[in-house]
Amino acid sequence: MHGFTTRQLHADGQQKPLNAHAMPLFLTSTFSFDSPEAGADLFLGRRAGHIYSRVGNPTVEALEQVIANLENGEAAVALGSGMAAIHASLLSILKAGDHVICGEVLYSPSLHLITERLADLGITSTVVDTSNEQAVRDAIRDKTKVIFFETPANPTCKITDIRAIAELARPKGILTIVDNTFSSPYFQRPLDHGADISLHSATKYLNGHGDVIGGIVVARSELAAMIRTYRRDTGGILSPFDAYLLLRGIRTLSLRMLRHHDNAMKLFEFLSSVPKVGKLYYPGDPQFPGHHVAARQMTGFGGCFSFELADGFEAATRLLSKLKLCTLAVSLGTVDTLIEHPASMTHVATPKDIMERQGITSGLVRISVGCEDIEDVIADLEDALEAI
Ligand SMILES: Cc1ncc(COP(=O)(O)O)c(C=O)c1O
The missing domain is CATH 3.40.640.10 (Type I PLP-dependent aspartate aminotransferase-like (Major domain))
Known part of the structure; x- marks a missing residue:
């Protein structure tokens, strides 16, 4: 084959x-x-x-x-x-x-x-x-x-x-x-x-x-x-x-996926070092609960993951409003980076008790890392994180 x-x-x-x-x-x-x-x-x-x-x-x-x-x-x-x-x-x-x-x-x-x-x-x-x-x-x-x-x-x-x-x-x-x-x-x-x-x-x-x-x-x-x-x-x-x-x-799926994966890995590493960022939910993280199963059944960890801002809802919404390059929008998997707030957007219809079980807190932000030069995405997030 x-x-x-x-x-x-x-x-x-x-x-x-x-x-x-x-x-x-x-x-x-x-x-x-x-x-x-x-x-x-x-x-x-x-x-x-x-x-x-x-x-x-x-x-x-x-x-x-x-x-x-x-x-x-x-x-x-x-x-x-x-x-x-x-x-x-x-x-x-x-x-x-x-x-x-x-x-x-x-x-x-x-x-x-x-x-x-x-x-x-x-x-x-x-x-x-x-x-x-x-x-x-x-x-x-x-x-x-x-x-x-x-x-x-x-x-x-x-x-x-x-x-x-x-x-x-x-x-x-x-x-x-x-x-x-x-x-x-x-x-x-x-x-x-x-x-x-x-x-x-x-x-x-x-x-x-x-x-x-x-x-x-x-x-x-x-x-x-x-x-x-x-x-x-x-x-x-x-x-x-x-x-x-x-x-x-x-026709370009594999090429894009490799780039999404590499960029997500680099962004995860950057976010892991930021004190204002709390929990990170990235399957490529060796500490992530599902990491070993993911490594067994996947050949890459994808480009979409979530992270929490230690200061909750206020910090999350301020971050989203300060970004200049990353687009504030739902959906994911596009060649450019999209960022959103699950608790008030994609997952807003989820009952509160299930949202809690899902780990969707008011400080959670979901990012779909695109295929840009990742330094530019990191710089955009760095500036926005500094400003909150
Ligand atoms: C995991 C997952 N499944 C299904 C859907 C629904 O897909 P569509 O918006 O194409 O109807 C979405 C949309 O965001 C999704 O994220």
């Missing part, structure tokens, strides 16, 4: 029309049939081809093929956002009466979807610390169908041992779903560690340039087929234009 970087450039697998070098953008809602019989054959799956872009589109399929390849999965399904990917994965598996276990450190809308929206449909949930295998084992019920977690988790980078959870889930017929957004497939491939589904907010590292909202799910073929049917029925497919931009972003 070719190396990752070769595959990110060559794995779209599509026969490109007119000898095009790049995968063209197929901006078409529908496709004509050669004959009524050919149309019927396409609908019955007796012939391969395209019908209608809510069902499938060549540009979207090229993206799905590359991501499935990079994640070492059989198939991928692209959706209009990371939340749509999570929603379609969960709802194509879970039915009323089922139970789901989810990690307690989770992107706030994912937690809300699982604990509130699924509850409205008669699907119950238990929120646990998935880094604690015994806690996960204790939470399993007869009706448990899915264990869902992020690793590293947003925003405090909590690490869950994918293999350990998959091994306790599989014999009970429970599916393990990993939100792999923080790592990208370059640093971590959950299916290699026994997970059933790896999914992404493609908005983040996969795209890298901050100009797409998208999501993608990777799984074995029969699971992917269920999710694809769910997508057909609920209409959440990614637009061809966003697939085109994602295909372009992915």
Whole structure:
């Protein structure tokens, strides 16, 4: 098998029309049939081809093929956002009466979807610390169908041992779903560690340039087929234009990830030496609780991590208002550095007790370290830290 970087450039697998070098953008809602019989054959799956872009589109399929390849999965399904990917994965598996276990450190809308929206449909949930295998084992019920977690988790980078959870889930017929957004497939491939589904907010590292909202799910073929049917029925497919931009972003994924990793490591070292900075949540830190598991299941520690300001909320908000180069914005995984305040922004909808369990204090700041010359990012933070 070719190396990752070769595959990110060559794995779209599509026969490109007119000898095009790049995968063209197929901006078409529908496709004509050669004959009524050919149309019927396409609908019955007796012939391969395209019908209608809510069902499938060549540009979207090229993206799905590359991501499935990079994640070492059989198939991928692209959706209009990371939340749509999570929603379609969960709802194509879970039915009323089922139970789901989810990690307690989770992107706030994912937690809300699982604990509130699924509850409205008669699907119950238990929120646990998935880094604690015994806690996960204790939470399993007869009706448990899915264990869902992020690793590293947003925003405090909590690490869950994918293999350990998959091994306790599989014999009970429970599916393990990993939100792999923080790592990208370059640093971590959950299916290699026994997970059933790896999914992404493609908005983040996969795209890298901050100009797409998208999501993608990777799984074995029969699971992917269920999710694809769910997508057909609920209409959440990614637009061809966003697939085109994602295909372009992915061509540099490994190069960007290496730079994110190096820059994050250097920024972590700088922040570790600043007295105004309290706790740091960076999986590359040998003292970080999940470091050894992360080092085993990841090949790099990513570029997004959190740190606390010793003086709490006032200090955090003053820091954010003093920065000149780093952009004050949510999202992550872009080529430039983004910084935000989880307690009042990305995780504001999380119930207070869970926020406390997650370690999201009012002084916590999350930074997505970009690909700039890191000295410039450090200088920006140094100036802002001095001014608070
Ligand atoms: C870990 C994680 N999963 C899922 C999502 C949702 O993705 P999207 O914003 O593309 O819907 C996010 C968004 O920040 C995220 O950080």
